[in-house]
Amino acid sequence: MVSDKNLSRMEERIDEFRMRIKDSSQREVFADVFDTATLMALYELSKKSYITAMGGSVSTGKEANIFHAISKKDDAPEIAVKIYMISTANFNAMKDYILGDPRFSGIKQTRKDIILAWAKKEFKNLKRAEDAGVRVPKPYITRRNILLMEFIGKDGVPMPQLKDVKLTQKEAQRIFNRIVEYMALLYSRARLVHADLSEYNILIDMNNMEPVIIDMGQSVMIDHFNAEKFLRRDVDNIAHFFKKLNIPVNEERMISIIKEEV
Structure with a gap:
């Protein structure tokens, strides 16, 4: 169990990350869509300088939302933050593409496990494609249900x-x-x-x-x-x-x- 002290610290960290969201309207989106674990993962990524500030949503879907963000990384001042929604994603459809992939043969077939595997799968696929010479968004890192990658656009416009x-x-x-x-x-x-x-x-x-x-x-x-x-x-x-x-x-x-x- 999480102690009261640790829980309080987690809430402080989440509040700190929320303040990094530049657009106040996006704060409502986060409040409605993203759970505590996702916000904590975003906070950890921000501590590593991958995310300095979150901007607006550039793409929405049933499985994931993509946000523009500012990064401190020298080679990637603008990044895309793709967040797979555990509560609403169609994980039954996802299973058709996960099952039969030897890279993910050991995962449990629960909603959460399938969706977390999906984030890792897209990261691995993008990396393989990039290494093969295909022009794709450069993948940077994945954490939980979050994928950070190159933003294909400029000044927040894709x-x-x-x-x-x-x-x-x-x-x-x-x-x-x-x-x-x-x-x-x-x-x-x-x-x-x-x-x-x-x-x-x-x-x-x-x-x-x-x-x-x-x-x-x-x-x-x-x-x-x-x-x-x-x-x-x-x-x-x-x-x-x-x-x-x-x-x-x-x-x-x-x-x-x-x-x-x-």
């Missing part, structure tokens, strides 16, 4: 999703080619299938018009029992989007390119 960017024919063709290249690198070097790739999970860096692959919590190893199904779904999603932009796409050719070096 780069747009692919679906929201108006592209010339030349830009669309180049971005399509790059995405297929990244899918191939994921498959051959990282040995991963994204498993939810679409125009919603690709950001465009408007500084150089390059795609950035995001949301890799559900990504599976290529020997996962559903890897082939997930790969074909990814290919179909990307093909469908770019066909609407009049880019000639052959799905079987895409799969051949992706698997070429395996």
Whole structure:
């Protein structure tokens, strides 16, 4: 049990961290969504200079919220704080992507354990993708249900999703080619299938018009029992989007390119 003295100290630390939230409206979000354990984990990360101040929410979903934050780290003055919501996340859907992954074969199948494993899984997947040469948000650290990673944007404004960017024919063709290249690198070097790739999970860096692959919590190893199904779904999603932009796409050719070096 936690002693009264330790409990009081924990509450003081949580209050101290709440004061680091720059936007007062976001304090209400934290009060409504995040439990004491999550706030304590955020506090510990702030003590290590990963988080100096929390900004506003840049993305919300059923499984996680992503916040912009300021960091004292020299190479990352702006970071993204992704927090998986233990109380509301659809952990039954998550189980389909966790089960069959040998990296997480020993975890318990409770809501909490699945969601905590999901945060670690996305961290590991991002690291594998980055090491393979795929442009993804650089992962920094994970604690409990929290993932800290590179913020793809500037001054708290995220780069747009692919679906929201108006592209010339030349830009669309180049971005399509790059995405297929990244899918191939994921498959051959990282040995991963994204498993939810679409125009919603690709950001465009408007500084150089390059795609950035995001949301890799559900990504599976290529020997996962559903890897082939997930790969074909990814290919179909990307093909469908770019066909609407009049880019000639052959799905079987895409799969051949992706698997070429395996």
